[in-house]
Amino acid sequence: MSELRHRRGEGDGNDKVETAGESDHVDVDSEEEKVLEEKYVDELAKTLPQGTDKTPEILDSALSGLSSRWRNWVIRGIFTWLMIGAFCLLIYGGPLALMITVLCVQVKCFEEIINIGYAVYRVHGLPWFRSLSWYFLLTSNYFFYGENLIDYFGVVINRTDYLHFLVTYHRFISFSLYCVGFVWFVLSLVKRYYMRQFSLFAWTHVALLIVVTQSYLIIQNIFEGLIWFIVPVSMIICNDVMAYVFGFFFGKTPLIKLSPKKTWEGFIGGGFSTVIFGLVLSYLMSQYPYLVCPIEYSESLGRMTMDCEPSSLFRLQEYTPPHFLQPLMKLSGREKFNMYPFMIHSLALSIFSSVIGPFGGFFASGFKRAFKIKDFGDVIPGHGGIMDRFDCQFLMATFVNVYITSFIRTATPQKLLQQVYNLKPEQQLQLFYALKESLENRNILNMVP
C-alpha cells in the first residue's frame, strides 16, 4: 500500500496542467467533493484484494538472502518459465486442451474483474448479485461457444437429431436464456440499492464484453490453425518479458505517466526482440502441418482432422530482397532468398503486438490504479492475477481475428459447398441449375477447370 500512496503523492502538483482538451470546462470540483472522493477511494482500497505477496514458503526461505529487487526478479523468472512450460504442454495437448484452457482462463479473468466490481459497489446486501453475474457468464458462453461450434462443425452436429434442434434454434435459446436473466435482474431491483445494482449490471456486461467475446475470437483463431494462436500469444509473452528485461537493465526514460515503471528503452528493446522472435518462430512453426492446418471435419475419414496440404502461406517461396538490403545479400553471395509468406504476416502481427499491444497493459494498469489495487488477483506468485498476464492477449486476439478475416480467409469453394450440402436436395438441384445457366451465359463453363 505504501508504494501506491507514494506514487499518488508524486504527481499531485501538476494535475492541473494535464487537464487540457475541452477547455471550456476546466475544473469546478469543489475541495469538499475532492476530499469525499479521496476518502471513498481509500476506504475502497482496504476492502479490495491486494494479492501478489503469496510466495511459496520454500522459495521464500531459499531467497531470503537476496535484496527485494532481485528476489522479485527471481520469483517472477521462475514462474514465467513455469508458465511457458505449461503453455508448451497445452499445445502438445491439441486444440481441445487449448479450448478448455481458454475457457478456464476466461472464467478466472471474469471472476477477477467482477470481484473488483463487488468491492467497488459494496455489494453486501444486494440481492442475487453473485448468481446473476455468473448466470450472464453462462448464457453468453453458451451463445458464443455454440456459434463457434455450429460455424465450424455444423455439418457433423446436424447429423444427430437431438443436436440438430439445438443448432437450428441456437440463437433463440440463447436469447431466451438472456431474457430470463434480464427479467430476473429487473425483479431483483430493490429501491435502496438501485444505483449500485445498475452499476454492477453495467460492470458485468463490460466484463463479458472484454472476456467472453474476445475468448470467442481466440477459439476461432485456434480453429484456423494452431499457428494463429501460438504465434500471437508467444509474441505478447516475448514482448512482456523482453520489455521487462530491457527496462530492468537499460531503462532510463519514462514512457507514460500511467505506468511509472515502463520505459522507452523497454518499449523499443521489447519491440525489436518481438519482431525478430516472431520471424524465427514463424519460420520454425510453418514446417509442421500439425500447427498449420485448420481443424476441419473430413467427410472421408468421418472425424476431425488436422492433416492437410498446407496452404500457399506455408510453402517456401523465393523472394528478391528490396533494394536497400541488396548489399547485405551480396555478402552472403546469393541474390534471392527463401521464406514462408506467413512470415510477412507474422511481421504485421509482431508490429501490432509491440506497438498497440502494450496499450492493453497500460489500460489495465490505469484501471488498477483507478481502483487503487496492485494486481487483479494473487494466483501466480510474482505476477499477480491471471488478468494481469492476459490484459494484452485479448486485444491481440481480436487483432489476429480481424487480420485473418480481412487478409487471409477468403470465401473458399469448400466452405460454400458445405453450406450448399445443408440445403434440401431439391434446393441443391435448383442452385446447381441456376449456377450452370449463369456459368454458361458468362462463357465460363467452356473453360478448362
Place this chain on the structure above:
Amino acid sequence: MSELRHRRGEGDGNDKVETAGESDHVDVDSEEEKVLEEKYVDELAKTLPQGTDKTPEILDSALSGLSSRWRNWVIRGIFTWLMIGAFCLLIYGGPLALMITVLCVQVKCFEEIINIGYAVYRVHGLPWFRSLSWYFLLTSNYFFYGENLIDYFGVVINRTDYLHFLVTYHRFISFSLYCVGFVWFVLSLVKRYYMRQFSLFAWTHVALLIVVTQSYLIIQNIFEGLIWFIVPVSMIICNDVMAYVFGFFFGKTPLIKLSPKKTWEGFIGGGFSTVIFGLVLSYLMSQYPYLVCPIEYSESLGRMTMDCEPSSLFRLQEYTPPHFLQPLMKLSGREKFNMYPFMIHSLALSIFSSVIGPFGGFFASGFKRAFKIKDFGDVIPGHGGIMDRFDCQFLMATFVNVYITSFIRTATPQKLLQQVYNLKPEQQLQLFYALKESLENRNILNMVP
C-alpha cells in the same frame, strides 16, 4: 422533484425485508456511508436534466382549465397521435427514410444516455471525454452499418473498385479506427480522474451495446421486409398506449414496486389489446407486396427492388381450428377458416411484446430512479426524451431479429448463389464440378427439377 422525494419516502420502511437472496451478506453498510450516498445522489439530481415540463405555450394556455391529471392526458394524447402520424409518413417514405430515422433516433438515444453519464461522473475537467464518446459512436456505427450493407448489397458494392476496397477490408478498417479511440483514451488518462474516466468509458460502451448493436438489428429487420419492422414497433406502441388507457380507467392492483404507476389491470388489458391488434394489423399488412417483400438487388432490373412473389408466409391458407374452438366455428356455419401463416408468428411477437416487452420499460424506469431523474430528456412534450419512448423497442427488435434467424430465414439457394458469384470464375467452376459430382453420386441429378 417533490414527487420523486415523496416516492422515496414511501418504501423506506420495508427495505430490509427485500434483501433476500445471498443471506450470508445481509447488510453491513454503516449509517455514515448511507448518509454520504444519499447526499451524493441528491446533489446529482440537481445537475441532471429533468425535462418533460416543456409544453408549447399555445397548448398550455388552451388547457389551463383542466386539472393536471387530465391536462397530462390530453398533452400526452396529442403527441402520441402526432408521433403515430409521423411514423406512417416514414413508412410511406420507404426503407431508406426508415434507415435514416433509425440512425437519428439512435444518435439521440445515445446522447441522452451519455448526458446522464456526464452528470453522474461530474465530467467537468475530464480531458477529451465528449470527443471520445462521439468518436466511439462513429466507429461502431461505421462497423455495424457497413456490415449490414455488405451483407445485403455486397454484390452491388463490389462492382465499384473504390468501394470494393472498403468491403474487403471493412473489419480491419473498423478495428483500426477502434484502436485509435482506445489508444486515445489511454493517453487521455489523468491521474486525478482515473476512476471517473474508466467509469465513463464503461458507460459509453454499455450505451453503445444498448443503442448501436440493437439499431443494427433493426436495420436487418427492415431489410427482411417492412412488415418485420412495422408490426413489432406498432405492437409496442399499442401495448404502451393500451396499458396506459386500461391503467388510467381500471387500474387498482399495483404490478411492480419499481414503477408505482403500473398496474396489473393495465398489464393484462394492454396484453390482450396487443394480441388482437397484432392479428388484425398482420392480416391487413400481409396483402401488400410493398410491406412483405425483402429488399433485394435485382440482377435483371439492375437496381434495388421490393417487388417479389410473396413467400408462403403471406399467402392465405386454410386452417382447421383446434377442438376447443369448434363450437365457435359452428356458429359461423363454417368448419375451416383462411388466414396468413404470418399471423401465427405475429401471435408469438405480440405475446413477447406484452409479457417481456414491459420489462424493458421497467428496466428504464429503474435506471431513471437509480439516478433520480424523471425522464431521459425533454424532446417530446408529455413523453419526455426519445429514450423514454424507445426503451422497449430495443429489446423487441432483438427478439424479432432472433425470431427471424431461428424460425423464418433458412439458407436459401438465392442467398448462397450470391456468395458463389463473389468467388473468382475458376473457383465458381471448381464448385460447380464438385457439386455436380456430389449430386450424381447421391442420384439427385436424375430427379426432375
